[in-house]
Amino acid sequence: MDLDVHLGTDERDWEPTADGTLRMAIVGLGWWSRERVLPALADLENCRATVGVSGSAAKRERVVADWASVEHGLSYDEFAAGEAVDAYDAVYVCTPNALHLPHVETAAGFGKAVLCEKPMEATVERAERLVSACEDADVPLMVGYRMQTDRACRAVRRIVREGVVGDPVQVHGHMSQPIAEMFDDPSHWRLEPDLAGPGASVTDLGVYPINTTRFVLDADPVAVSASTWSGGGEWFDRVPDERASFQLSFPDGVTALCSVSQNAYHTAEFRVVGTEGEVRMRPGFFGDRENELLVATTEGETTVTYEPADQMREIFCFFADRVLGGKTIPADGEHGLVDMRAVEAVYAAAEDATRHQL
Amino acid sequence: MDLDVHLGTDERDWEPTADGTLRMAIVGLGWWSRERVLPALADLENCRATVGVSGSAAKRERVVADWASVEHGLSYDEFAAGEAVDAYDAVYVCTPNALHLPHVETAAGFGKAVLCEKPMEATVERAERLVSACEDADVPLMVGYRMQTDRACRAVRRIVREGVVGDPVQVHGHMSQPIAEMFDDPSHWRLEPDLAGPGASVTDLGVYPINTTRFVLDADPVAVSASTWSGGGEWFDRVPDERASFQLSFPDGVTALCSVSQNAYHTAEFRVVGTEGEVRMRPGFFGDRENELLVATTEGETTVTYEPADQMREIFCFFADRVLGGKTIPADGEHGLVDMRAVEAVYAAAEDATRHQL
Numbered sequence: 236m237d238l239d240v241h242l243g244t245d246e247r248d249w250e251p252t253a254d255g256t257l258r259m260a261i262v263g264l265g266w267w268s269r270e271r272v273l274p275a276l277a278d279l280e281n282c283r284a285t286v287g288v289s290g291s292a293a294k295r296e297r298v299v300a301d302w303a304s305v306e307h308g309l310s311y312d313e314f315a316a317g318e319a320v321d322a323y324d325a326v327y328v329c330t331p332n333a334l335h336l337p338h339v340e341t342a343a344g345f346g347k348a349v350l351c352e353k354p355m356e357a358t359v360e361r362a363e364r365l366v367s368a369c370e371d372a373d374v375p376l377m378v379g380y381r382m383q384t385d386r387a388c389r390a391v392r393r394i395v396r397e398g399v400v401g402d403p404v405q406v407h408g409h410m411s412q413p414i415a416e417m418f419d420d421p422s423h424w425r426l427e428p429d430l431a432g433p434g435a436s437v438t439d440l441g442v443y444p445i446n447t448t449r450f451v452l453d454a455d456p457v458a459v460s461a462s463t464w465s466g467g468g469e470w471f472d473r474v475p476d477e478r479a480s481f482q483l484s485f486p487d488g489v490t491a492l493c494s495v496s497q498n499a500y501h502t503a504e505f506r507v508v509g510t511e512g513e514v515r516m517r518p519g520f521f522g523d524r525e526n527e528l529l530v531a532t533t534e535g536e537t538t539v540t541y542e543p544a545d546q547m548r549e550i551f552c553f554f555a556d557r558v559l560g561g562k563t564i565p566a567d568g569e570h571g572l573v574d575m576r577a578v579e580a581v582y583a584a585a586e587d588a589t590r591h592q593l
Numbered sequence: 594m595d596l597d598v599h600l601g602t603d604e605r606d607w608e609p610t611a612d613g614t615l616r617m618a619i620v621g622l623g624w625w626s627r628e629r630v631l632p633a634l635a636d637l638e639n640c641r642a643t644v645g646v647s648g649s650a651a652k653r654e655r656v657v658a659d660w661a662s663v664e665h666g667l668s669y670d671e672f673a674a675g676e677a678v679d680a681y682d683a684v685y686v687c688t689p690n691a692l693h694l695p696h697v698e699t700a701a702g703f704g705k706a707v708l709c710e711k712p713m714e715a716t717v718e719r720a721e722r723l724v725s726a727c728e729d730a731d732v733p734l735m736v737g738y739r740m741q742t743d744r745a746c747r748a749v750r751r752i753v754r755e756g757v758v759g760d761p762v763q764v765h766g767h768m769s770q771p772i773a774e775m776f777d778d779p780s781h782w783r784l785e786p787d788l789a790g791p792g793a794s795v796t797d798l799g800v801y802p803i804n805t806t807r808f809v810l811d812a813d814p815v816a817v818s819a820s821t822w823s824g825g826g827e828w829f830d831r832v833p834d835e836r837a838s839f840q841l842s843f844p845d846g847v848t849a850l851c852s853v854s855q856n857a858y859h860t861a862e863f864r865v866v867g868t869e870g871e872v873r874m875r876p877g878f879f880g881d882r883e884n885e886l887l888v889a890t891t892e893g894e895t896t897v898t899y900e901p902a903d904q905m906r907e908i909f910c911f912f913a914d915r916v917l918g919g920k921t922i923p924a925d926g927e928h929g930l931v932d933m934r935a936v937e938a939v940y941a942a943a944e945d946a947t948r949h950q951l
Binding site: 401404411460465484490496510512513532588 | 867890
């Protein structure tokens with residue numbers, strides 16, 4: 236079957252138009268920033284890393300040594316004190332969740348635009364303070380939902396919006412990874428409630444199917460029911476959700492059934508069944524893998540393959556263009572708060588075994 | 594990757610061993626019996642249709658005329674009165690759900706084995722009476738879960754049981770069909786609570802992912818949460834579940850997220866994610882389509898294709914062998930009651946927005 240939809244396998248459905256280059260301070264230099272973000276920025280014209288901020292002197296020195304554009308390595312105290320404040324225009328916050336707020340407050344205080352990793356913070360209350368800090372300082376805030384700039388995911392949204400599968404009826408989303416094989420240390424911050432928030436799987440992974448469903452449906456959830464489970468042991472004794480399964484209700488009787496786990500096979504899938512067809516993205520949420528879209532309708536089936544995408548390159552390019560051009564930011568603070576409230580409701584609904592209204 | 598598992602693409606993992614031929618009375622001669630059951634039986638050695646029972650003289654006359662083995666066409670009254678009772682050994686009940694009980698009571702009273710379509714009855718209370726009738730008369734009862742004799746589904750079970758995907762973690766199941774395109778009449782019995790039971794989608798379709806999950810995991814659900822939705826109108830004004838989404842909790846933190854709809858694209862899928870891999874069956878629940886199994890582990894991925902299977906041939910062959918050989922029946926009345934209770938709990942949980950223990 237022919238799909239009369241822009242699929243974006245070889246080109247974006249948007250292009251940066253603003254002049255200039257956005258200079259970024261990268262706050263938090265863990266493996267994600269070093270291995271995913273800095274290489275992506277080195278490849279961009281409208282955005283580059285000029286400052287690295289870390290509590291580790293070794294990490295910040297290495298980043299300055301390794302990346303020509305990074306001129307300053309700052310400690311968190313130096314960053315908070317405004318050192319090298321003229322060397323960057325915007326801040327990317329990629330620390331453990333519960334440390335986002337102070338860094339965003341610092342950035343906003345200096346009038347810098349903010350790209351904040353997901354989830355925005357560890358609790359709704361802290362996320363609201365984070366959003367207020369940016370609003371009060373009148374600085375742009377974007378949450379790092381990289382599925383919103385992922386080509387395959389954007390194609391899923393177009394397929395749904397253009398009615399290829401009819402009216403959306405039911406969504407299934409799954410994301411899991413074996414965290415103990417990815418990090419050596421059971422005291423890793425994603426499993427530490429003081430740093431990660433109320434849990435490990437919904438906060439870190441649940442945001443993918445939640446936000447992707449919202450993005451694709453262009454709708455926000457109105458209710459949630461959920462269950463969580465942890466087997467305990469060295470890795471999962473501090474979090475309730477080694478595994479979590481939850482159900483989001485959207486307007487017009489549309490539901491999303493989502494499962495996530497930090498201790499299962501490394502896989503993901505996102506699927507929308509409509510009245511006239513279905514679309515499935517596999518694995519979808521992992522940017523470093525080939526991504527396969529299946530579209531099936533009464534007219535037939537077709538499969539579209541996407542090469543592994545540099546998701547960080549896409550999101551930084553988008554963010555820089557939005558900030559440089561003074562354009563509106565779809566995934567802004569208010570948008571992110573909807574996810575924060577949904578995540579908190581998932582834990583509450585799992586705990587008290589009732590459906591929670593949002 | 595090589596799968597060291599019996600896949601059953603070209604042969605069963607069981608074979609009938611009992612001598613003889615089971616003679617069946619087919620009770621209810623709707624399209625399913627006429628188009629799916631009678632052709633399947635004509636193709637079997639250990640089972641054949643000898644009696645057709647229907648309220649419609651035209652239907653029973655047509656069946657006697659069309660199928661050489663069918664010697665008697667009976668009205669429901671004639672069947673209840675024991676006419677031609679020596680011409681059959683067992684009864685297949687394929688009437689609207691709420692009419693199963695009296696026919697099973699009749700069959701049990703005559704000492705006949707019973708193969709009863711799913712769901713067993715319209716309510717748990719009536720299903721319990723149905724099971725008691727067979728127990729009291731000491732006649733074999735099997736519920737018509739044809740996924741349990743489907744080759745692809747049996748392969749999924751073996752893959753899970755033999756640990757190919759590690760420990761099961763999360764299951765997703767979906768089944769939907771556009772009922773208004775399948776039947777001309779909005780007063781069709783599946784949409785009529787007096788005949789179908791508490792709803793249309795969970796009773797008729799929900800049983801597939803529920804029972805298949807139980808079959809594959811070899812476990813029974815312990816809790817359920819759910820939501821249902823109906824858009825009303827001519828087709829769906831009498832049922833709460835034009836669409837339903839529900840979550841079953843199984844022991845050891847395993848969950849199944851299921852969605853069903855009588856008014857969506859004709860599709861289905863069943864997927865198990867484990868600690869070490871995943872297996873997906875698509876479409877799984879529809880016997881008349883090619884069925885694709887995907888197995889993915891850290892060792893690689895493989896796809897196995899099953900030709901469209903005659904599900905009714907398989908289940909009747911299995912049933913006949915069990916009855917003729919006096920063998921135990923896995924999908925017996927007690928087994929079926931677990932599904933009946935789960936279905937009733939889905940509607941209750943959707944109604945009161947709480948998780949129900951089973």
